[in-house]
Amino acid sequence: MIKTYKVKLLPNNKQRTKLFECASVARWAYNFALATQQENYKNGGKFLNDGEIRKRLTELKKTKEYTWLNNYSNNITKQAIKDACIAYKNFFEGRANFPKFKSKKKSKPSFYQDTISTGQKYKNINKTSKVKKLEKRQKRLQKKLSKKYELNKIQMNGGEYRYRKTNNIKKLEFLVLKMRRRLKNIRHNYIHQITASLVKAKPEYVVMENLNTCGMLKNKRLSKAIQEQLFYEFKRQMEYKCALNDIKFILADTFYPSSKTCSICGALKNKLSLSERKFICDKCGYEIDRDLNASINLKNYGKSIA
Numbered sequence: 001m002i003k004t005y006k007v008k009l010l011p012n013n014k015q016r017t018k019l020f021e022c023a024s025v026a027r028w029a030y031n032f033a034l035a036t037q038q039e040n041y042k043n044g045g046k047f048l049n050d051g052e053i054r055k056r057l058t059e060l061k062k063t064k065e066y067t068w069l070n071n072y073s074n075n076i077t078k079q080a081i082k083d084a085c086i087a088y089k090n091f092f093e094g095r096a097n098f099p100k101f102k103s104k105k106k107s108k109p110s111f112y113q114d115t116i117s118t119g120q121k122y123k124n125i126n127k128t129s130k131v132k133k134l135e136k137r138q139k140r141l142q143k144k145l146s147k148k149y150e151l152n153k154i155q156m157n158g159g160e161y162r163y164r165k166t167n168n169i170k171k172l173e174f175l176v177l178k179m180r181r182r183l184k185n186i187r188h189n190y191i192h193q194i195t196a197s198l199v200k201a202k203p204e205y206v207v208m209e210n211l212n213t214c215g216m217l218k219n220k221r222l223s224k225a226i227q228e229q230l231f232y233e234f235k236r237q238m239e240y241k242c243a244l245n246d247i248k249f250i251l252a253d254t255f256y257p258s259s260k261t262c263s264i265c266g267a268l269k270n271k272l273s274l275s276e277r278k279f280i281c282d283k284c285g286y287e288i289d290r291d292l293n294a295s296i297n298l299k300n301y302g303k304s305i306a
Contacts, residue, residue, distance in 0.1 A: 022076055023109035025069070027102045029077035032057065033084035034099055047092070050085040054078060054264065055284045062285070074264070074288075079112035116203060116299040121291070125190040126228045131183065138179040145172040187230055195237040205248035207302035208235060209294075212254050250302045262286055263296035 011019060033053050040048055057077060060066045069077065087099035125131060152164040198206070213231055217223045235251075242249040252258065259279070260269045267283035272290075279293040280286070 020109060022072060022111045022113070024104070025072045026076050026080040026111035027104070027107060027109075029057070029080035030084045031101045033081040034088065034101060037085070037088045047089065048085070050078075050082045051265065053081050053085065057081070058264075058284055058286050073113060075113055076111045078264075116302075122194050124229075125187060126225070131186060134179060134183055134186075138176065138183070141172060141176045141179060145169065145176060148172060187228070188233065191230060191234050191237055195234065195241055198238070199241045199245050199247065202245070203247060205250055205302045206238060206242050207250045207252055207298040208238060209252045209256065209258060209298065210254045248302075250305055252298055252301050256301060258294040258297040258301070259290060261293075261297050263288065263293050263300070 033050070036053055036056065037048060040046075054077070057069075061069050084099065087096065090096040091098045148166070148169050149163050152166055152169065153161045154164055155161055211231060213226065216226050219226075239249050241247075257268060260272050261267070262269070262279070262281040262284065264286045265281060265284045267281055269279070269282060272279070277290050279288050279290045
């Protein structure tokens with residue numbers, strides 16, 4: 001048995017304005033697709049699928065006149081174009097009347113918005129001033145401790161050196177250990193906050209990548225930053241919290257090209273360096289944030305499995 005739920009929203013003035021703007025974008029995209037189909041038909045062209053019209057819209061977004069379209073979700077225009085193409089095809093196959101252009105006064109204001117990726121990002125806790133100060137203090141204590149050891153080393157008869165652990169060294173070791181524990185607790189607590197907020201959204205499923213961290217740690221420039229992220233701890237928390245809340249947890253394969261695949265046309269980008277933070281498709285020219293593009297691909301990967 002399939003159940004449906006009707007939810008009534010009570011938006012404030014700012015939210016109401018934004019909702020009407022999104023509905024206007026959907027109406028504009030529908031009319032754009034319909035006008036493109038009619039112009040193409042007059043010129044003797046064949047039926048254009050929604051993918052081809054979206055490519056034209058992507059090119060249009062690059063112009064100054066239509067840059068405002070980049071301020072709205074791609075899913076709004078994507079679904080509106082798809083609806084227009086279906087309506088146009090239904091007419092020629094004799095299932096419906098010729099589709100009309102949507103007007104601001106008569107047409108019902110509506111739009112489609114995908115639910116799983118919102119573009120939300122969480123800040124890196126290791127780049128905050130609090131953590132940086134603690135790490136700086138920890139380094140100072142470690143340097144002080146190493147100097148104490150050097151001053152208290154004793155040469156034995158065989159020529160070997162032994163270190164004498166004084167009370168001052170014991171105190172410094174305790175302070176260093178205490179500092180490490182504090183940093184660890186801050187990072188673990190932050191991961192708990194993020195995972196809890198993700199699970200509270202009650203998604204149907206959660207998809208994560210199985211990263212090759214051993215290979216990533218070989219990069220000397222990034223090894224410290226990668227270790228501080230505690231990827232395994234993040235995965236562990238998400239896995240057990242999803243299990244407790246009856247949410248399906250999906251782990252994508254290590255070699256799944258989530259970052260190199262275009263979330264619009266599915267084309268694979270051969271080369272994508274870590275310095276490229278914006279994904280630009282070589283085939284359709286679609287531009288999107290690299291991480292957001294990867295998250296959409298992971299969502300689609302999970303959808304095919306779930």
